[in-house]
Amino acid sequence: MTDRRTFIRDASSCAAHIALAAASTSWLARRAWAAPAGRIVAAEPFGRLEKVAEGVWALISTPLNNDRTTLSNGGLIAGRNGVIAIEGFMMPEGARWLANQSKTLTGKWPTHVAVTHYHADHANGVAGYMTESEHPRVHATQATRGAVLEKNQPAEANRTAALGDAVTLEPSSPTTVDLGGRAVKIIPRMGHTSSDITVEVEDPSVVFCGDLVWNGMIPNYVDAVPTKLAASVAALRRSRETNYVPGHGGLATEADVANYVAVLGEIEQAARRAIAAGQTPEQGAATFKLPPSLGEWILFSPAFHQRAFAAWARELGR
Numbered sequence: 001m002t003d004r005r006t007f008i009r010d011a012s013s014c015a016a017h018i019a020l021a022a023a024s025t026s027w028l029a030r031r032a033w034a035a036p037a038g039r040i041v042a043a044e045p046f047g048r049l050e051k052v053a054e055g056v057w058a059l060i061s062t063p064l065n066n067d068r069t070t071l072s073n074g075g076l077i078a079g080r081n082g083v084i085a086i087e088g089f090m091m092p093e094g095a096r097w098l099a100n101q102s103k104t105l106t107g108k109w110p111t112h113v114a115v116t117h118y119h120a121d122h123a124n125g126v127a128g129y130m131t132e133s134e135h136p137r138v139h140a141t142q143a144t145r146g147a148v149l150e151k152n153q154p155a156e157a158n159r160t161a162a163l164g165d166a167v168t169l170e171p172s173s174p175t176t177v178d179l180g181g182r183a184v185k186i187i188p189r190m191g192h193t194s195s196d197i198t199v200e201v202e203d204p205s206v207v208f209c210g211d212l213v214w215n216g217m218i219p220n221y222v223d224a225v226p227t228k229l230a231a232s233v234a235a236l237r238r239s240r241e242t243n244y245v246p247g248h249g250g251l252a253t254e255a256d257v258a259n260y261v262a263v264l265g266e267i268e269q270a271a272r273r274a275i276a277a278g279q280t281p282e283q284g285a286a287t288f289k290l291p292p293s294l295g296e297w298i299l300f301s302p303a304f305h306q307r308a309f310a311a312w313a314r315e316l317g318r
């Protein structure tokens, strides 16, 4: 029973998705996935910290070896007076590791934390930022906070306390966090879940995308509303050179995001065709293949495609 419950719980996060990916992907593809793009300032089996720009670092997780300490990507943005850490990660040890990196790199423990959405691999370790003396302000939408507390079971007292004290973000307008000489915008969006945020800097141009963007890995559609996902991705793209930190996979350029949009488009077209032909998501997904021109996107297993087709069927009311 416990195993079954654990499976059902994990199936609603990105975690099960990625553990299965490790089993179904070739060693070569796994090695190539999430290759470094920036200067690496620290590395662990679960991930590495890459310098993206002055005062901006991305934590790129490498969980295909099944080390789930962090599992999702995240990062740090530093100003004169404070540092914002992005994501709570899978385990408190992951958040604690990033906080210690902040201390080493900037002299400061994070003063703020942003949790992009409720999925376990982005939220469950958030208490790792809290110590006897350090209590960064946690920023999350009301929807994210509510979903973590309700759905991410079993509950854990320190996580509940950290989220319980969170600053609630406006659901429909951006929040600006002033770190001293650096303004960070937290923008509410949706599509991967009912409530996602991006964390953005104008100069240098950096967008922490949460799970609205995946790089080299088919996204998890478990809670997705596909048309809203597409609209949010369109809205977060910029017309100038930008570093995009995806929720999973290596640092992304504009070209990588364009490729991701093409992947979403291929899934949409195939799902619409399947629905029009009266097929079930299982039937539609069974024959789905991305064109090789889009490169290698890991998790090419009918089970993951099926989840995407099911999201389209949900949205189109079939």
Ligand SMILES: [Zn+2]
Residues within 6 Å of the ligand: 013, 014, 117, 119, 192, 211, 220
């Ligand atoms: Zn997610």
